[in-house]
Amino acid sequence: MTETWDSAGYIASSRYRLTVCDYLAEHGSGLPSRIAAETDLAQPHVSRALSELREQGIAELLVPESQQKGRLYGLTDLGELAYERVALDQRIELSVVDSDGFPDSSLLAELEAQHGGDLRAVAWVEPTKAWIHFSSSALLDEYDEETLKTIVSTLVNEEPLTESLEDLPAGQPEYVVFGLEEALVVRIPADDDVNILISVDRSFDTGVESLTETCLKLTRASVLDTEMD
Structure with a gap:
């Protein structure tokens, strides 16, 4: 299984992960609180999705790990490719x-x-x-x-x-x-x-x-x- 497809399938199999990736792909980056507010998801769901996406190398923290406020997230290169794969398939x-x-x-x-x-x-x-x-x-x-x-x-x-x-x-x-x-x-x-x-x-x-x-x-x-x- 290719890494890109594996990541695309991981994104697609959760509406929370998919919604978070939609947001990050559109806006380039995002704070958990802003993602939650603009997608109508509960913040715990957003935080969990971001944690899962980070574990899979799909999303990354764009500020130092020690920074407790303003924790900004974005897609990795793999995440961008995987999300593009998912977006192409939303046609049926x-x-x-x-x-x-x-x-x-x-x-x-x-x-x-x-x-x-x-x-x-x-x-x-x-x-x-x-x-x-x-x-x-x-x-x-x-x-x-x-x-x-x-x-x-x-x-x-x-x-x-x-x-x-x-x-x-x-x-x-x-x-x-x-x-x-x-x-x-x-x-x-x-x-x-x-x-x-x-x-x-x-x-x-x-x-x-x-x-x-x-x-x-x-x-x-x-x-x-x-x-x-």
Whole structure:
């Protein structure tokens, strides 16, 4: 995994970190109190986000560490590159849907039947539009729309970041597994214009190959049906 993508994913996976980086990218630097006031975030959330971003080398303190007042923060060179990567990916039209609104309800039903205890979310992603279904409303409450849009776009648009575990005859990766803070996300290409993202708990201990086989079998049939209509 490249350092820039790793940092971009870290920014995108928290709306607080994303909002703080938005502010720093726009203004060049900022005090925690001013960032909080101008973004409508609580100052403890801003302070925690800045601390996390510093730990990852994305943000830096622009004054001496010993200075207790006027602690000004800015993005590092890595942070600027990572945020640029995130900003480029905030382009997709995303809809959160129930099972009836998902493009392939049979896929959802099969995944829930086989992996219901581990399943967090499933997204059907086309070049400019995506549909995402959460297994529970509690999981949906963890994300706002812009954060979801950024995560989905970044995972789909990024080139494979590790060697694939299994290759198709054409040499393209059959799936790629991404590790986020609280979940694993499996990206599976159904065809040239459709990618499926399946999010499961990090403790997921069922074979990813089995999940992938189920997904490919059902989605490719669905894609073929659509092309024949």
